Amino acid sequence: MRGLAAAHPELAVDVEARVVSRAGGTRPGKVGLVSGGGSGHEPLHAGFVGHGMLDAAACGAVFTSPVPDQVLAATRAASGGAGVLHVVKNYTGDVLNFRMAAELADDDDVEVATVLVDDDVAVTDSTYTAGRRGTGATLFVEKVVGAAAEEDLALAELAALGREVVERSRSFGVALSPCTTPGSDKPGFDLPAGEMELGIGIHGEPGRERVPLATSREIAAIAVGAIADDAPVGGEELLVLVNGAGGTPLLELQVLAGDVHAELQGRGARVVRMLVGNHVTSLEMAGAMVSVCRLDERLLRLWDAPVATPALRWGR
Amino acid sequence: MSAVAREALDAAAAREWLRGFAAAVAERSGELTDLDRPVGDSDHGVNLRRGTEAVLAALDADGAGGAGGADGTPGQVLGAAGRTLVSTVGGASGPLFGTALRRAGKALGEVPAADAAQVAAALRAALEGVVRLGEARVGDATMVDALDPAVAAFERAAQEGAPLPRAARAAAGAAAEGAASTVPLVARKGRASYLGPRSRGHLDPGARSVELLLTALADALGADALDARAGEGA
Numbered sequence: 379m380r381g382l383a384a385a386h387p388e389l390a391v392d393v394e395a396r397v398v399s400r401a402g403g404t405r406p407g408k409v410g411l412v413s414g415g416g417s418g419h420e421p422l423h424a425g426f427v428g429h430g431m432l433d434a435a436a437c438g439a440v441f442t443s444p445v446p447d448q449v450l451a452a453t454r455a456a457s458g459g460a461g462v463l464h465v466v467k468n469y470t471g472d473v474l475n476f477r478m479a480a481e482l483a484d485d486d487d488v489e490v491a492t493v494l495v496d497d498d499v500a501v502t503d504s505t506y507t508a509g510r511r512g513t514g515a516t517l518f519v520e521k522v523v524g525a526a527a528e529e530d531l532a533l534a535e536l537a538a539l540g541r542e543v544v545e546r547s548r549s550f551g552v553a554l555s556p557c558t559t560p561g562s563d564k565p566g567f568d569l570p571a572g573e574m575e576l577g578i579g580i581h582g583e584p585g586r587e588r589v590p591l592a593t594s595r596e597i598a599a600i601a602v603g604a605i606a607d608d609a610p611v612g613g614e615e616l617l618v619l620v621n622g623a624g625g626t627p628l629l630e631l632q633v634l635a636g637d638v639h640a641e642l643q644g645r646g647a648r649v650v651r652m653l654v655g656n657h658v659t660s661l662e663m664a665g666a667m668v669s670v671c672r673l674d675e676r677l678l679r680l681w682d683a684p685v686a687t688p689a690l691r692w693g694r
Numbered sequence: 695m696s697a698v699a700r701e702a703l704d705a706a707a708a709r710e711w712l713r714g715f716a717a718a719v720a721e722r723s724g725e726l727t728d729l730d731r732p733v734g735d736s737d738h739g740v741n742l743r744r745g746t747e748a749v750l751a752a753l754d755a756d757g758a759g760g761a762g763g764a765d766g767t768p769g770q771v772l773g774a775a776g777r778t779l780v781s782t783v784g785g786a787s788g789p790l791f792g793t794a795l796r797r798a799g800k801a802l803g804e805v806p807a808a809d810a811a812q813v814a815a816a817l818r819a820a821l822e823g824v825v826r827l828g829e830a831r832v833g834d835a836t837m838v839d840a841l842d843p844a845v846a847a848f849e850r851a852a853q854e855g856a857p858l859p860r861a862a863r864a865a866a867g868a869a870a871e872g873a874a875s876t877v878p879l880v881a882r883k884g885r886a887s888y889l890g891p892r893s894r895g896h897l898d899p900g901a902r903s904v905e906l907l908l909t910a911l912a913d914a915l916g917a918d919a920l921d922a923r924a925g926e927g928a
Contacts, residue, residue, distance in 0.1 A: 416784075439744070441735045442784040470884050471785035474827060478780065478789055501888045508887045561740035562727050579888055581735035586890055 379437065382424060386688050389427055390455070395448055398424040399434035399455035409533050410434065410456030411524055413465040413516070414449055415472055416441040418559075419580055421689030422516060422658045428687030431524035432465075433458075440560050440661070441581045443471035449479030453488060461489035461533035465519050465540065467512025468496035491533050493540030495519055497547045497669065499608040500577025500586055511579050514619045514658050514669030515547035518681075521690065525683035543671060550577065550604040551667035552597050555625060557582040557660050576600065580623070580660045580667075594630070598637035601668040602645065611670065612646035617681055619669040620652070624659035626666055631655065638668055651681060657689065696916035699859045699923065702807035707914055708768035709753055712775050714910035716746035722906065729899035733886035738787060738899040745783035745791070749775045767806055772816075773799030786884060787900060790824050790837060791907075797823035810852040810861050817845045817865070828883060835879035835886060835893065837900035844869035844908050859917035866908040866917075873901035 382398065383391035390401045404410045413423040414436030423435035433456035438444035444452075453462050462483065466476045473494070480490040495512035523540045531539070553575040556565035559582060566582030569575055574597075577586035592600070605611065620635040622628070635654045642649055650673060658667070671677070684693035700707050719726070719742050726739030752774065776795030780788050801819035802808050808816065821841050830836040832843075847868035851861035874897065881893035884900070 438784045439737075439741065441737055442741055443786075445781050445784045445788055447781050469786075470828065471788075474786055474789040475784065498888075501890075508883050508885070511888060559736040559740075562731070562736040564728075564731065564736070566731060566736050579885075581885070583735045583885060584732065584889060584892065586888075586892065
């Protein structure tokens with residue numbers, strides 16, 4: 379965090395509370411956008427604080443959601459009087475801590491709304507379970523809703539927009555090697571060379587299935603197939619994120635991106651925007667996640683809107 | 695571990711309970727994290743230990759509690775510890791274990807020394823708080839699978855007139871059985887649920903921590919001393 383502060387004087391970094399916010403605070407009248415979660419996913423979330431995205435981020439311990447006090451501190455830092463929107467990845471810990479923080483913020487008379495991100499098709503959704511994980515679509519929500527917040531949309535409209543982005547987004551991830559949570563002396567799972575783990579999350583937790591290592595083209599077909607089985611992509615205009623897990627070289631991600639693009643086109647989809655890189659990571663895990671969002675004119679405009687954060691920056 | 699069987703849970707016993715739980719978590723932090731590896735993200739022991747160490751530090755800093763003194767009420771001691779867990783652990787364990795202690799503390803109210811029926815009511819309140827927050831039920835392969843039967847066992851023992859330490863030992867035993875019962879289950883809540891059928895065959899780490907918590911309660915109340923005395927009498 380000290381490194382982030384050193385490189386980005388435009389950010390206010392509270393090393394003690396582990397909260398990152400915009401140095402100038404939130405402009406009065408603008409809804410504050412707050413996210414957060416466990417660390418180990420860098421640049422998510424602190425790297426997305428800045429114009430056009432988040433107003434503040436709360437950074438928990440590695441792979442552990444921030445505590446309510448941290449989320450409350452981020453909420454206060456992001457409050458410009460027009461309410462605060464929490465963008466929460468759907469994990470039990472994140473949901474519980476943000477819920478407790480929202481109740482505390484209510485005591486402060488800060489109005490809070492929440493968007494829950496649950497885009498991972500590897501988890502079978504059911505009303506009886508914790509539901510799907512939040513993964514790559516978190517970036518879509520933070521970017522699109524962040525752009526809309528700069529245009530002074532009201533809290534309820536931003537929450538609805540965020541939910542629409544989630545509804546239009548799907549993700550699927552593959553791991554080629556595991557990662558080791560600090561404090562633990564072993565990796566999150568043992569993965570022999572020559573095998574890969576399908577349907578992984580972003581915490582080094584095992585996936586749903588283990589299969590022999592496949593080529594980039596085959597991985598693209600598996601990931602896109604899993605996504606398309608859940609929400610058809612044919613005829614859609616797509617925003618695509620080919621996201622590295624942290625330990626896969628950009629060169630290999632670009633190979634995969636090419637194959638994902640071809641696979642989607644083969645299914646009749648039109649890829650109108652593509653982002654390739656390590657944006658939502660899992661420490662040193664090798665692997666990648668494919669996220670897609672079905673765009674319309676408005677979402678495309680908000681995606682293209684200027685953004686100036688440590689990790690995402692264009693059009694300004 | 696208390697060398698004498700206690701007839702009531704007072705503030706000193708509550709502090710001893712928390713110290714015992716912290717010691718158990720410190721000792722078994724690696725085991726808890728190992729349990730979390732196949733079904734979660736390999737950090738349960740590390741996270742819980744961060745919280746129980748903060749609870750210990752608070753007990754030490756608090757003058758009355760530092761020396762294991764009897765100041766305050768057991769409800770205050772448990773409530774403060776619960777708030778510390780919520781503020782330090784993070785993840786799902788922080789809110790859930792923290793809420794359990796906060797609710798237990800609140801249920802005890804101002805009583806200076808809680809009898810078996812009052813402790814039973816406090817444990818019931820803890821369970822209800824956890825269920826409300828986590829929305830898990832028995833059979834979901836979570837901490838509720840240990841806590842629910844433990845509370846029931848405590849209530850049963852208390853109703854049958856068992857001394858407080860023995861009721862706590864019964865609860866600890868039921869928690870252990872409940873934790874073991876999570877092994878064949880497919881997790882439906884918490885991070886293990888992402889694995890689907892692959893979550894089968896693993897003991898839920900949160901359930902194991904509940905077992906440690908209730909074992910620490912039985913130890914703090916001197917259940918073993920009571921058993922030893924019963925043995926001598928026979």
